[in-house]
Amino acid sequence: MQNVQDYISKNKQRFLDELIQLLRIPSVSADSAFSQDVIDTSEAVKTALENAGCDAVEICETDGYPIVYGEKIIDPNLPTVLVYGHYDVQPPDPMDLWNSPPFEPIIKKTETHPEGAIYARGACDDKGQMYMHVKALEFMVKTNQLPCNVKFMIEGEEEVGSNNLAVFVANNHEKLANDIILISDTGMIANDVPSITTGLRGLSYVEVEVTGPNRDLHSGLYGGAVANPINALTKMIASLHDENNHITISGFYDKVENLSLEERAEMAKAPFSLENYQKALDIKSVDGEAGYSTNERNSIRPTLDVNGIWGGYTGEGAKTVIASKAYAKISMRLVPNQDWQEITQLFKTHFESIAPKGVTVKVKPHHGGQGYVTPIDTIGYQAASKAYETTFGKKPIPQRSGGSIPIVSLFEKELNSKTILMGFGLDSDAIHSPNEHFGVWNYLKGIETIPYFYHHFTEMNK
């Protein structure tokens, strides 16, 4: 690959400035208060793709936020890479834990990122990683080194379930036809330990509502005589795990793929320090399903977590009240073969069945997606592996991730093509958390590595 490093060092400042501009727009898809900002971000992405050399860039309207599509077709006989990313971001709260405003990006040096990291909501997930592909395309186009066709599909609803993307993909098989899908929305083990994500967990996200009396009650006059919806909710949630932290929903584990001891031994080779892990999170001990290691618990095993809970008086001071209602947001991470819709139904049936007397329960399915696995013997994986080897100087480790990108399995089903998850972020980048950031080195390394993937993938397809 001709002078990619030169090109990057010449344009480094501009690459950073452009990303920072994009990060200034608070494109929070989960909160309708930000809807105009989400729309504005789609326009900014359109312009960025055009400037990078895409033809026929268009804003595709959906029932929700638009999808930005662009392509550069140089020869129908050459392979086609479809790049997917998202321009929406997670809500920034809790705001008070941010050291700098989430939508006023700043670059700070850290121990992990001696060349500096960009601090902003979306810096890593996924504006920063998505933009690496835009800048990699710019390099290949401007230096006439684009070896194959490329299509971009950048959506604005990934953080809220990608419901409209599913419809768009189903209705545009031809437009989106490709030989391989490229996504950078995951992480790697460390800057000196490159890895490629070969597995993702599925997801089922639900909201539950427990209703007791028809109004808030005085806890003195009614306490002990009427079921308290908050106490009831805690009992119900607590019962979802047994003493071994196995999930108690009947049928939940029926389709879980059990890895062989060999596979687990292979996984266990990935460098990992429990001590550093606990130190980084400031916890005295990890906790999880009995019989599995930390890396297995968050990758090859399904889990159930409460993501939010609320009810009663949560303000300053004291209020002696029995709330009429209590709520929780609960998500389950699923492994390949578990069907998210089936699991959602199992949860609903189970949760409604364990409601204590005196309360009624509603379960509202939110969104979800299937798990996914990429075999490492495919051309796509091999091309990616070579690209990393070239720019990192060592072979990347195939790694299962605990996260979910629901649309990956959808792509396979609808477009019949595999996805390569080229993530350049680190677990310590605090995505979905206050002070999310993305290493400047990682950002530039991504821009450097991606063109090599195009090169090797095209060569290997000849």
Added chain:
Amino acid sequence: MQNVQDYISKNKQRFLDELIQLLRIPSVSADSAFSQDVIDTSEAVKTALENAGCDAVEICETDGYPIVYGEKIIDPNLPTVLVYGHYDVQPPDPMDLWNSPPFEPIIKKTETHPEGAIYARGACDDKGQMYMHVKALEFMVKTNQLPCNVKFMIEGEEEVGSNNLAVFVANNHEKLANDIILISDTGMIANDVPSITTGLRGLSYVEVEVTGPNRDLHSGLYGGAVANPINALTKMIASLHDENNHITISGFYDKVENLSLEERAEMAKAPFSLENYQKALDIKSVDGEAGYSTNERNSIRPTLDVNGIWGGYTGEGAKTVIASKAYAKISMRLVPNQDWQEITQLFKTHFESIAPKGVTVKVKPHHGGQGYVTPIDTIGYQAASKAYETTFGKKPIPQRSGGSIPIVSLFEKELNSKTILMGFGLDSDAIHSPNEHFGVWNYLKGIETIPYFYHHFTEMNK
């Protein structure tokens, strides 16, 4: 008693207007945002006492909100009644459940209150019931029928634990010296079933904080591998009750007074319809400690309720996060002989001991108070009973309340006098809830009944 009914009917509109003015001031003591309003309310109470004929009315500063004191001493040899009440109110939220703004009082007719009820936060608890005593004094003074001495002590921190009142009482034994204490801060069974509260439950109110990782985490990357503070909190709270709804804190029941079957049989005579009770709350079934009736569960038995819980993402949409912290406000209602400070310590020790690995727990005691019982063979109770008999045409039923007025036991200890709890509100008045209200009939009936108590109490002391 000379023409009390005439006086009331002549001044009815003014009595209502004056109370409505007082209810317009949002004196929410639990929320510092309202501090100026609480102060303003104390001034309004001072003026009201002066207009009613009190001498030497003063605003007594404390480390918190002031106590309004006033007295009318007509003859040191006559008995002295000390009236206690509070001018602060509960927070109004959840605001969206109010049918009219909580601090814009309106009068509406209801099935229970055909003569209309005043809807406003504090209408019943306690501005309305406190103001009955002010207007009763006005009647006795203006018609020269005050038969004994009277002292008023109206505080502004009852809804947040009355901590500074305790100090004030301890430092003013002489000023507050009295023969009987009169409080209207409880309810009665029904307008045609008058009752006098002879027992109150104690209270221990705590706030708990569960901390897991030092920051919010992505539930995909960390889910299942790290203890989730919300899941941990639900497990801990759920474990506080066993399958019979007995509280599992060791030592919790050690000092609980067990009533004889005779006493329980006597209590059971109070008219009660479980069907109407469930209908009023729109619940299919009541729930509580095994082996006790609904009326026993909320009066002679101690209880534990979560009054508020929060943690993680509670906004619109979905956020796949594992929160760093989860919180709950928990209160325990205690019965006579249970010491609230001892119970608070038992809770703290127990709760900290059941923290699952991977989380740390903090228990912050909030406030509390002891339970209380008034024997029905005292002059005070007998005088009150006669007063009700005169104005209601029937003997009141002695009744244990599930509520707590922590300072009542404090008064007995510090001032060595008994308290008569003359409540004119109804359980259905929704105190501490949205749409709190107080019947116009009840308000006026209170003003009519109170002077008879002064009369009979003075007579019986001769």
